[in-house]
Amino acid sequence: MVLMPSGRRSQQTVSCSDCETVALSPGAIRDEMARAFQPIIRAFLVPVFLFYLFIGIPHLLLRSPADAALLFSLSASTAAIALYLRRSLRLEEASFARLEVIGAGVLLLIYLNTCALLYVDFHPSNLIYFLLLMMLASTVGISNRVVAGVSVITLATMLALAYLLGRDPFFYFSFVSLAGAFSAIGLAVLMRGAITKAVRSRLLAERLRERAERQADFDALTGLPNRRNFFATLEQLIGDDTAPSAGLQVGIIDLDGFKPVNDLYGHAVGDDLLVEVGRRIRQTCPPDHLVARLGGDEFALAIGRPLSEDGLIRLGSAICETLRRPFVVSGVDISISASVGFARYPENGQTVRQIYERADHALYRAKRQTRGDVVVFSECHEAEMSDLGRIEQALRSCDLVKELSLAFQPQFDLMRQRISGFEALARWESAALGKVSPDLLIAAAERTGMMERVTGVLLEKALAAAAAWPKEISLSFNLSVIDLVSSRSIGNIARIVDDSGIDPERLVFEITETAVMTDFERARDSLGVLAARGCRIALDDFGSGYSSFAYIHRFPLHRIKTDRCFLTRLAEDDAIGRTLLRAIADLSANLGLECLAEGVESQEELRTVQSAGIRYVQGYLFGKPMGAVEAGERIAGQASTESRRAF
Template identity: 60%
Template structure:
């Protein structure tokens, strides 16, 4: 049984339910018993008291023979009434037991009346039957008890009245009929009112159960939701010191889900999320808590001792299972997933700390390459602290003064000359010194400062590039935040117009991740830049989730092959060459240029040339350089062989 099964009530009514509970159902019977139990117990005490007093009256008013019969019967009725109240119903007040109580007490009262009339018949005593009938009707828990008791009393009244002659018979028959009818109506109306109240309470309980269920369960996937996941995680962490069991938290994020929504619609996307939840659930043992936190993010909580290898294996199993193709409504869909894990108490003492570290591990998994598993470590803790310091320093620094741009050459193998430079951001902080671009750009994206930083860097890059020859292009990187921000795109357009730099010489480099963040907004932003005359290059192609289904929908002019394919030639040259050739062929078929990044050796250059790739970038043709050095390099490139440039 899964956690969601334990949360689910046995039957949660729909809003359209009119008959939520069957009148013959066991639940309704038990609830009726609970409602009638105080009524019947309240009836037993005065009944026992009355027959206790009647016993005393018989002692003083009856002769010994009549007292023996009538007094004994009334005393038995008193004792039985007290026993039923104190013992019988105190242990169990179930429906059957209440029915038996009704019948026993009604029968004893009936016998008392019948005995009194048989021993000393007086027509006036027939009124006892008339009085008993409403008592039986109002105290009865079930229709059969009410009808049986009332009909027995009325039949006995009818029989005794017949013995007293026509006048008495007629008089008490009319009284009995009226009394019986009134009593039955009163009893059934009262029982109906109680039944209605019980039904309303049951419906309210079931609706509350459904509300509680929905409050803890994701309505789409049926998995526990964010609220329930964190409450469960709190309980696990609280219990960990006593149980001695550690707690592992995993965050699972889908790679390539956004394009599925954009290309096929939200209905397909929702169906995919349901399938994803089921696959994760089937991979994980029942004891693991699997939840959907929202969007395409899922989470895992494990209160169990696991080795690092076992945790890695769990993450890989999840990634491998989600990497298998999905078929939704006849549409084949391929996605992947990245997983980040953190551990209590090693990585933190609170749920918030553990979650933040699992989230950081997930970010590292995505940066390292989609479809991977990362377990939070001391190195990541130091990195998080660096992020914190970097974030605070970014907010308080004069970025216009401290940010700088370096330029790395992009070489045309056919023309044997530099045709452009990629602008690379550098930050020399007065507080922290030189900070790695991978760290400060990621920190800027998280803090929301990236748009401001993009504007500063673009202005500086264009100010340098405007002095270059007209045939030299500038490549500039846009972040995912810039690409989906209308404000940032409008600022970029303004900066280009004010710079005087020809838009046709400007190439904006974007990553696959940035395109998948928000497909429609990204396409709209690129459309604006394309309409200005700017070109678009897909950076780090092949390092992540490369979907040919959406690449052709962007205004794409160049593909930059990720450097991992070039460096991979050292491990398996034959396979590496085939991959490079395949990417080159793909670019040719799409009608876009292809640039190979990371070319550092002559062997790598020959492999790239053999694949038919025209443009290259890497240390072989030059390291990133300052703006002043670009002018000298361009002036000297015709006189300096490529080998000497690389050596320099």
């Protein structure tokens, strides 16, 4: 079975270069114009049908037999054709060319009826009918050539007949026709301009929506299917009774030594490394294997055909071997390794979640045994899963107040050229394990049910540090998924905020799209509790995987933080990166939200952010995470500098 990512695209990967600048083709605009004008022309055919249906009666009663035959046959034919065309337009979607022909044909029939009436019973005052016909042409003519053609024929006929009446009637109708022509042209220009503008706006919105859907399914950095796409594909395969999913194998690939690359060389080099890692994994795996990037330095693999344990180990070993070969990124020699964990359906679980958890545990074992190893989940591992591991045990037994601390990364206001706040970042110096990464701390806290206690300790420490800052300096604090879906945890957070004595408006609680989508309704209620106290809410890592446009307005948000992937895209396509940043800045402004660009590390990235209209930034260019003492010194130094400027 060839595995393909879920969604509209059938390619195994999608390059970021596919996200070309949105352009509207003339053909697409013509098609949308046809859709817009079809109901107008259908509605116009109703009065045409009724008018020429009933006007035939006085023709038969008041005219001579010869005149009645001419006028009645024309009016009856016009009514019949109008009825037929209206019914045909109801049954199918007409093309631009067909609507153009229909509009021109009906207007010419009206023209012939007018000419016949003047031929039978000529009155100078009846020439005014030609002016009315020009106005009709400006309303129902779908193209300028229809409007112009019918208007020219009508105007020429009217002036020719007026010329036969003499000089004075000719000059009179010349002035009248001039006014009518200007009115018709003005009406045509205004009407088509408004419809064209609406059509362009709708097409542009549709193209942007389609692009957002594509980007929601593929990783912006590597072009591989992302986490959302990967799990959606697995759900489809397991839920499809017709698919041979009994042979489904799931692997998780995690890089060893990637974090030091980011720390030493910055995110730009780290991002380039991830792109190359994705390319090597894709080349190592057979074409029918699905390779995805789940986030960070974690990749995933799905195999849709039976494969023995030895086969999985050989594949995993080949991946590890290709990733052990040195990389040359931006002129820097980099060496990393990878660990791989595999699990199989249905032997290791009946749901996607169960399979993923067991593949993750196999990965944990691979990293725990010897980094760069490959482990296939087995029965002995099932028993180990009941043991939460060393980290969970250390967390349960540790002194949280003593071992947990915070680092603070500055957030900068470009308009005022000063630090506007700090983001609090969790740190754990375990007495038993040493330094534990924040990701592992949060994961362990969530697995052991200690997230509420961890959040409480960290928030109290963060508020205590912020109490010494000036009132205009804000504090950003991250909430986990457990915090958002637990009413008890939110109640505890609200209590800590109330007891701190700090103005709640100085607090910005940051959430991720992944967290809020775990339990949408509970997350919204929890955020409502905090917002009601005056606290502000920020959506972190915006655009990192989910299509969040549909949910922004449903949360009490005050700030959007762009994911670093948008700055990453600058290296691949400067125009696309700038366009996306500008779109997010405009979206934030239209919604009355602040916009903060995260991961700004160079002057070039800063200039791009400024040109996009983004006011707030965060990144190594403005400061790395620092202790509370150093944060206080930065604030004091800023105040001293501003005082000197004042004098």
